[in-house]
Amino acid sequence: MRCEIVAVGTELLLGQIVDTNSSWMGERLALAGIDSHFQVKVGDNRARIVDTIRHALSRSDAVLLCGGLGPTQDDITREAIAEVMGVALIRDDAMGEKIRRGFEARGRRFTENNLRQADRPAGASFIPEMPGTAPGLVCPVGERGSTSGRGPANEQVIYAVPGVPFEMREMMEGTILPDLRRRAGVAAVIRSRVLKSWGESESRLAELLAGRIEALDRIGNPTIAFQASGIEGLKIRITAKAQDAAAAEALIAGEEAKVRAIVGDAIFATDEQTMESVVLDLLRGRGLSLAVAESLTGGLVGARLTAVPGASDVFRGAVVSYASEVKFDLLGLPEGPVVSTDAAKAMALGVRERLGADVGIATTGVAGPAEQEGQPLGTVFLGLAHRDRVEALRVRLPGDRRRVREYAVISVLNLLRLRISGSSRSPELR
Amino acid sequence: MRCEIVAVGTELLLGQIVDTNSSWMGERLALAGIDSHFQVKVGDNRARIVDTIRHALSRSDAVLLCGGLGPTQDDITREAIAEVMGVALIRDDAMGEKIRRGFEARGRRFTENNLRQADRPAGASFIPEMPGTAPGLVCPVGERGSTSGRGPANEQVIYAVPGVPFEMREMMEGTILPDLRRRAGVAAVIRSRVLKSWGESESRLAELLAGRIEALDRIGNPTIAFQASGIEGLKIRITAKAQDAAAAEALIAGEEAKVRAIVGDAIFATDEQTMESVVLDLLRGRGLSLAVAESLTGGLVGARLTAVPGASDVFRGAVVSYASEVKFDLLGLPEGPVVSTDAAKAMALGVRERLGADVGIATTGVAGPAEQEGQPLGTVFLGLAHRDRVEALRVRLPGDRRRVREYAVISVLNLLRLRISGSSRSPELR
Numbered sequence A, B: 001m002r003c004e005i006v007a008v009g010t011e012l013l014l015g016q017i018v019d020t021n022s023s024w025m026g027e028r029l030a031l032a033g034i035d036s037h038f039q040v041k042v043g044d045n046r047a048r049i050v051d052t053i054r055h056a057l058s059r060s061d062a063v064l065l066c067g068g069l070g071p072t073q074d075d076i077t078r079e080a081i082a083e084v085m086g087v088a089l090i091r092d093d094a095m096g097e098k099i100r101r102g103f104e105a106r107g108r109r110f111t112e113n114n115l116r117q118a119d120r121p122a123g124a125s126f127i128p129e130m131p132g133t134a135p136g137l138v139c140p141v142g143e144r145g146s147t148s149g150r151g152p153a154n155e156q157v158i159y160a161v162p163g164v165p166f167e168m169r170e171m172m173e174g175t176i177l178p179d180l181r182r183r184a185g186v187a188a189v190i191r192s193r194v195l196k197s198w199g200e201s202e203s204r205l206a207e208l209l210a211g212r213i214e215a216l217d218r219i220g221n222p223t224i225a226f227q228a229s230g231i232e233g234l235k236i237r238i239t240a241k242a243q244d245a246a247a248a249e250a251l252i253a254g255e256e257a258k259v260r261a262i263v264g265d266a267i268f269a270t271d272e273q274t275m276e277s278v279v280l281d282l283l284r285g286r287g288l289s290l291a292v293a294e295s296l297t298g299g300l301v302g303a304r305l306t307a308v309p310g311a312s313d314v315f316r317g318a319v320v321s322y323a324s325e326v327k328f329d330l331l332g333l334p335e336g337p338v339v340s341t342d343a344a345k346a347m348a349l350g351v352r353e354r355l356g357a358d359v360g361i362a363t364t365g366v367a368g369p370a371e372q373e374g375q376p377l378g379t380v381f382l383g384l385a386h387r388d389r390v391e392a393l394r395v396r397l398p399g400d401r402r403r404v405r406e407y408a409v410i411s412v413l414n415l416l417r418l419r420i421s422g423s424s425r426s427p428e429l430r
Helices: A020-031 A046-057 A077-085 A093-105 A112-118 A165-184 A202-208 A210-219 A245-266 A275-285 A300-306 A324-331 A341-354 A401-420 B020-031 B046-057 B077-085 B093-105 B112-118 B165-184 B202-208 B210-219 B245-266 B275-285 B300-306 B324-331 B341-354 B401-420
Strands: A003-008 A038-042 A062-066 A089-091 A119-121 A137-143 A155-161 A189-197 A223-228 A234-242 A267-270 A290-294 A315-321 A359-365 A379-386 A389-396 B003-008 B038-042 B062-066 B089-091 B119-121 B137-143 B155-161 B189-197 B223-228 B234-242 B267-270 B290-294 B315-321 B359-365 B379-386 B389-396
Touching: A003 A020, A003 A046, A020 A038, A020 A062, A020 A165, A020 A189, A038 A046, A046 A062, A046 A077, A046 A155, A062 A165, A077 A089, A077 A119, A077 A137, A077 A155, A093 A112, A112 A119, A112 B202, A119 A137, A137 A165, A155 A165, A189 A245, A202 A210, A202 A223, A202 A234, A202 A245, A210 A223, A210 A245, A234 A245, A245 A267, A267 A275, A275 A300, A275 A401, A290 A300, A290 A341, A300 A315, A300 A401, A300 B300, A315 A324, A315 A341, A315 B324, A324 A341, A324 B315, A341 A359, A341 A379, A341 A389, A359 A401, A379 A401, A389 A401, B003 B020, B003 B046, B020 B038, B020 B062, B020 B165, B020 B189, B038 B046, B046 B062, B046 B077, B046 B155, B062 B165, B077 B089, B077 B119, B077 B137, B077 B155, B093 B112, B112 B119, B119 B137, B137 B165, B155 B165, B189 B245, B202 B210, B202 B223, B202 B234, B202 B245, B210 B223, B210 B245, B234 B245, B245 B267, B267 B275, B275 B300, B275 B401, B290 B300, B290 B341, B300 B315, B300 B401, B315 B324, B315 B341, B324 B341, B341 B359, B341 B379, B341 B389, B359 B401, B379 B401, B389 B401
Parallel strands: A003 A038, A003 A062, A062 A155, A290 A315, A290 A359, B003 B038, B003 B062, B062 B155, B290 B315, B290 B359
Antiparallel strands: A038 B038, A089 A119, A137 A155, A189 A234, A189 A267, A223 A234, A315 B315, A359 A379, A379 A389, B089 B119, B137 B155, B189 B234, B189 B267, B223 B234, B359 B379, B379 B389
């Protein structure tokens, strides 16, 4: 089963938007055991979209179009599909009504333009998932010639989804991936698990795991791959293929145990877990509440923690003390340098007390562009107040303003994780 | 002159790497006045790379291949080009020696494999820029049939560059873009400007600007296009083509004035400006400092403001009062409901006072997953304390937790922008 991805939009060709949708789709297709040999970007030009779909159908079983389903005259994916299918576009009144109600429910103004989104090529159906106002489409295009025979029905299909990522994803997970797997009729199941690590370089991880990788290369299943994810650390992906999900999961579990034994607690999370969800779970499990004092991170630590539903069980709040006077007045720091071990300690202690929390953490440092108090860009102090200990760690973080800030966030959360879990890996604090 | 971009690498199809190179190349081609109608990703498979190049040559004047020039057996872009050209690969001894010296200079171990990078198809030449160890290629493929006539020499060409971004960029700037412009023989310059808007739907903007778009459709230059950017609002892009940069900029300036006259101050920023940079500039210009009280946004407002270098001139800090007690104790709210007009007002007032700022803004509301104080998901109150006025605005925001939070951030910043700039568009506050 081959599925070709076609991203539609002149803004993609012009580089105004980076096409991350196709990457995400390609990853999901691979995990579903569907091959994707070509991915094409084409502009908002009907003849070229039609040509691209036809070319894709000449070499693939399915075509997955993303983008061009909006309400404006630029949005011509519907028209192009109808032309390829050789059918008319039909205005679907029920869908029109649904779109109208969607606008009302959101308190947004509905205009006649929006009814274009209720058009579907004759013979096509709407995708049931519809988290936005643009419906997706499943468009059967009938039998194809002699070249195929992969799918049970030998029937080709075009899918169309909006370019808005969360809308696209919901339609992919809910309808398109299950439909492709059904059409493919493949029994083999591919599963993968991502182990997220922080604190080791890619080459160090490769060195540590060289023995496992060699052993797996000989067997061929499961496999291990690395993926640098910048501010999210390094991912170790274990992928296994088996006759059923349980067997694939068992292969993964066995390999995961081996990898964890080698890498240790540099691994902080699995799959959908994040550093912040792990830290919140650890604190919740111990009945501890958290307060945060932020200087250079400006609110990012709080923002990441509160991105996790249920954070309010644990997270009491934060003081973003960007101006020095706010550090003195609100957090009770003695007047003096604010980029220092002592300042980080006083911030962690001060915010814990002011917000009545069990644990306080703090960030202060230099995110640039200029140096501060004689300290160069990237110098960051992380503070931690827990029980009767108040500690601080000085780190040097690489990169520009954005990266220094993001690295500071994950570094302070990782420090908290190691401290709370009582890890032997916990860095030496002062 | 049409140039098709082909990104080579199985890891791109699998979504392990997002193809940002093609986006960058597409942008540079557009600014050089070269059309790029298709961009394709293909895996490390010789037959499919060959097919992709041939298909590209059937509809474009030039093909720009990126990736697959490394030293391993997977790197087969050179072989595929030679096959398309119908020539042999020649090992270039001078280049081999240059690569060997490059390895020595970097203190890296040279292996015989690396000599594969000294291969070039007969008739091709190396790109002079070579910041890494992989040389790029310029491969003339001779006259093409009757379909063309765009370039002065009617000669097609294949370029190949490594996938390492800084190597690719240096070769693009130094050799490929100048070569394409020379071949195209065009003097035209393309410029574009983005106007960012908040507060109007895409269909409403399309309706407002329908007259302009129709008028421009008749002329063909400049053009207007919309781009939905979710939490960043809606972008209106004006693109103009002219004989020189000054003429293109003049066309854009004229059109921008017309668009602004129609859309008004829903337009909040231009090009690289963001809502937060605009708000900071407005406050700085008036000598006003800012403090923020955040509940559901959890630190996101502070994080966005402090992402802007120089925010410390204006931004004093924030109190993230996630737990209700923090609202009562630290911000001085009276005990009672915390998702309300009164709470938003008291938070804005309290944080302004506690942090000694001129202006206070506040967010409180329901980001979900559950309702709170009987208010449904998406109910958000925005507070603003400025001079002797304290005001609050109730909004209903669409989407899930992440989007409600992000929309709340831009909504409160937009409210502040309209209030500070004295806009007549400023919503009715209570």
